[in-house]
Amino acid sequence: xxxxxxxxxxxxxxxxxxxxxxxxxxxxxxxxxxxxxxxxxxxxxxxxxxxxxxxxxxxxxxxxxxxxxxxxxxxxxxxxxxxxxxxxxxxxxxxxxxxxxxxxxxxxxxxxxxxxxxxxxxxxxxxxxxxxxxxxxxxxxxxxxxxxxxxxxxxxxxxxxxxxxxxxxxxxxxxxxxxxxxxxxxxxxxxxxxxxxxxxxxxxxxxxxxxxxxxxxxxxxxxxxxxxxxxxxxxxxxxxxxxxxxxxxxxxxxxxxxxxxxxxxxxxxxxxxxxxxxxxxxxxxxxxxxxxxxxxxx
Amino acid sequence: xxxxxxxxxxxxxxxxxxxxxxxxxxxxxxxxxxxxxxxxxxxxxxxxxxxxxxxxxxxxxxxxxxxxxxxxxxxxxxxxxxxxxxxxxxxxxxxxxxxxxxxxxxxxxxxxxxxxxxxxxxxxxxxxxxxxxxxxxxxxxxxxxxxxxxxxxxxxxxxxxxxxxxxxxxxxxxxxxxxxxxxxxxxxxxxxxxxxxxxxxxxxxxxxxxxxxxxxxxxxxxxxxxxxxxxxxxxxxxxxxxxxxxxxxxxxxxxxxxxxxxxxxxxxxxxxxxxxxxxxxxxxxxxxxxxxxxxxxxxxxxxxxxxxxxxxxxxxxxxxxxxxxxxxxxxxxxxxxxxxxxxxxxxxx
Numbered sequence: 001x002x003x004x005x006x007x008x009x010x011x012x013x014x015x016x017x018x019x020x021x022x023x024x025x026x027x028x029x030x031x032x033x034x035x036x037x038x039x040x041x042x043x044x045x046x047x048x049x050x051x052x053x054x055x056x057x058x059x060x061x062x063x064x065x066x067x068x069x070x071x072x073x074x075x076x077x078x079x080x081x082x083x084x085x086x087x088x089x090x091x092x093x094x095x096x097x098x099x100x101x102x103x104x105x106x107x108x109x110x111x112x113x114x115x116x117x118x119x120x121x122x123x124x125x126x127x128x129x130x131x132x133x134x135x136x137x138x139x140x141x142x143x144x145x146x147x148x149x150x151x152x153x154x155x156x157x158x159x160x161x162x163x164x165x166x167x168x169x170x171x172x173x174x175x176x177x178x179x180x181x182x183x184x185x186x187x188x189x190x191x192x193x194x195x196x197x198x199x200x201x202x203x204x205x206x207x208x209x210x211x212x213x214x215x216x217x218x219x220x221x222x223x224x225x226x227x228x229x230x231x232x233x234x235x236x237x238x239x240x241x242x243x244x245x246x247x248x249x250x251x252x253x254x255x256x257x258x259x260x261x262x263x264x265x266x267x268x269x270x271x272x273x274x275x276x277x278x279x280x281x282x283x284x285x286x287x288x289x290x291x292x293x294x295x296x297x298x
Numbered sequence: 299x300x301x302x303x304x305x306x307x308x309x310x311x312x313x314x315x316x317x318x319x320x321x322x323x324x325x326x327x328x329x330x331x332x333x334x335x336x337x338x339x340x341x342x343x344x345x346x347x348x349x350x351x352x353x354x355x356x357x358x359x360x361x362x363x364x365x366x367x368x369x370x371x372x373x374x375x376x377x378x379x380x381x382x383x384x385x386x387x388x389x390x391x392x393x394x395x396x397x398x399x400x401x402x403x404x405x406x407x408x409x410x411x412x413x414x415x416x417x418x419x420x421x422x423x424x425x426x427x428x429x430x431x432x433x434x435x436x437x438x439x440x441x442x443x444x445x446x447x448x449x450x451x452x453x454x455x456x457x458x459x460x461x462x463x464x465x466x467x468x469x470x471x472x473x474x475x476x477x478x479x480x481x482x483x484x485x486x487x488x489x490x491x492x493x494x495x496x497x498x499x500x501x502x503x504x505x506x507x508x509x510x511x512x513x514x515x516x517x518x519x520x521x522x523x524x525x526x527x528x529x530x531x532x533x534x535x536x537x538x539x540x541x542x543x544x545x546x547x548x549x550x551x552x553x554x555x556x557x558x559x560x561x562x563x564x565x566x567x568x569x570x571x572x573x574x575x576x577x578x579x580x581x582x583x584x585x586x587x588x589x590x591x592x593x594x595x596x597x598x599x600x601x602x603x604x605x606x607x608x609x610x611x612x613x614x615x616x617x618x619x620x621x622x623x624x625x626x627x628x629x630x631x632x633x634x635x636x637x638x639x640x641x642x643x644x645x646x647x
Contacts, residue, residue, distance in 0.1 A: 193381050193383035196370065196379075197377065197384075197385070200348060200371070200377040200445070201371075201396050201448065212385060293387075
């Protein structure tokens with residue numbers, strides 16, 4: 001260590017004098033904002049999840065694991081957790097299946113068509129989720145278009161409002177743009193030469209897709225599916241509107257615990273468990289995907 | 299491996315005719331370069347041979363077989379792009395094996411052939427690497443191995459050396475030439491670099507505005523360009539305007555402002571006398587002589603590059619070995635051989 005320091009001091013000083021890094025100061029407001037409105041409340045929730053809930057009042061400053069015990073040993077909570085993850089995975093898979101062709105079409109389109117397609121894909125985002133949820137209520141309701149058609153065509157009712165399927169329909173609709181745009185970003189990066197090289201080597205359309213285009217689009221599939229899964233898991237408005245209080249998902253349960261039953265410590269504990277499991281699922285998914293994307297490592 | 303015949307090949311993009319009524323016969327095992335400035339239609343021609351562009355008119359044959367209507371995947375071609383276009387998500391081994399897998403070769407055969415070709419391009423130890431872990435030259439060799447391992451009927455190379463640095467590019471020319479000879483594969487090589495074309499090609503096809511200007515061996519194209527454009531494009535050339543005074547066998551005597559010169563050729567009327575800069579010598583040992591004054595001199599390492607103005611105001615480029623140096627302002631005597639000068643029609647400039 002001493003030797004290193006000696007070597008450093010012996011070197012003639014030719015470097016320009018260090019300036020104060022003003023540019024880096026620009027990030028301070030953002031960091032402050034995140035600290036005050038994100039980190040502190042979150043840490044407070046972590047703390048609260050370990051505090052005692054008295055019969056009266058929000059909490060007592062006394063350490064306990066009771067909230068976690070109560071949350072984890074209630075099979076009802078596990079059912080809600082399982083359902084929430086299941087609907088979200090379903091939503092993610094369906095948006096992937098529906099979003100991929102949209103993305104592919106987008107990258108193949110001429111620049112002029114591409115602009116229009118982009119407008120079409122993004123325009124739903126300009127309408128509030130509440131409005132779109134309401135639109136689905138009208139479409140899927142007992143006297144809605146879908147049901148009228150089903151009664152005319154098959155003579156049966158198709159009840160979607162108040163069912164998990166109805167929620168998934170709404171979620172897929174809301175999240176498709178995120179998936180399609182993520183995948184399009186990846187597809188756009190595939191050099192046409194690479195696909196042509198595959199053709200020259202005898203690869204037909206299916207082989208070109210499964211051996212070349214699909215694996216090269218995996219980064220976009222990964223980004224899109226993580227985004228949609230996270231958004232779906234935490235969605236609140238669509239499940240509450242299309243679930244018609246028949247179907248419960250985790251964010252609704254947490255809000256109910258916090259606001260309706262006024263149990264902040266239990267609500268916090270549920271939040272922590274929910275967060276932990278979501279993070280675990282994502283970690284496993286990233287690990288699995290990472291194996292097929294070894295080539296992206298530098 | 300097979301010969302390639304292009305017959306009346308035409309390709310239009312909107313109002314632009316990229317390739318116009320092109321006829322070309324490429325012999326079996328021959329390496330031909332399509333040489334021309336950018337936008338001359340050489341890459342479009344290559345892409346039509348590969349099947350990536352559909353010609354508006356004309357036919358393409360590999361040997362006796364018409365491939366005009368076949369998609370690339372059914373033509374049995376090997377292609378190397380300027381970008382190499384390696385599959386970034388596959389290892390070197392899988393890149394090379396891809397074409398064999400598409401042909402449903404049995405795995406033991408694939409392993410053996412991939413190993414053999416990786417050995418051939420000196421990449422034996424690197425089968426497990428991904429393309430982004432290779433140098434440009436190594437990627438280039440993977441691309442060549444991938445294109446050759448399937449024993450294609452023809453090999454198509456689209457400016458394959460353009461992304462390499464100058465020194466490596468130089469080496470790779472000879473390497474590709476050797477590889478092509480070893481495989482004996484009919485090869486079409488697109489380039490805009492005339493020295494690359496000269497080193498590599500059995501024959502050079504010079505293209506301009508979608509039309510073949512001249513096809514021939516490098517010596518023919520350099521020594522006897524069809525017209526002034528080809529002469530300008532391949533190397534440097536001096537053009538001395540004049541009129542043919544009389545014809546003697548295969549020679550013509552041309553009257554110019556700088557004097558009477560005997561040249562190769564058999565045309566009459568208004569002509570240009572073409573002389574390469576290195577064919578002009580600072581002495582009076584040769585039949586065609588003229589005098590002038592050195593205006594400029596540039597040292598190029600292996601030679602001096604002079605601008606000489608003749609007594610009648612004609613500017614000439616002269617390249618001579620650096621053993622004797624003439625300073626600007628010096629009066630000099632120049633001479634050249636009738637065999638080193640040829641005449642082309644004047645209207646073609």
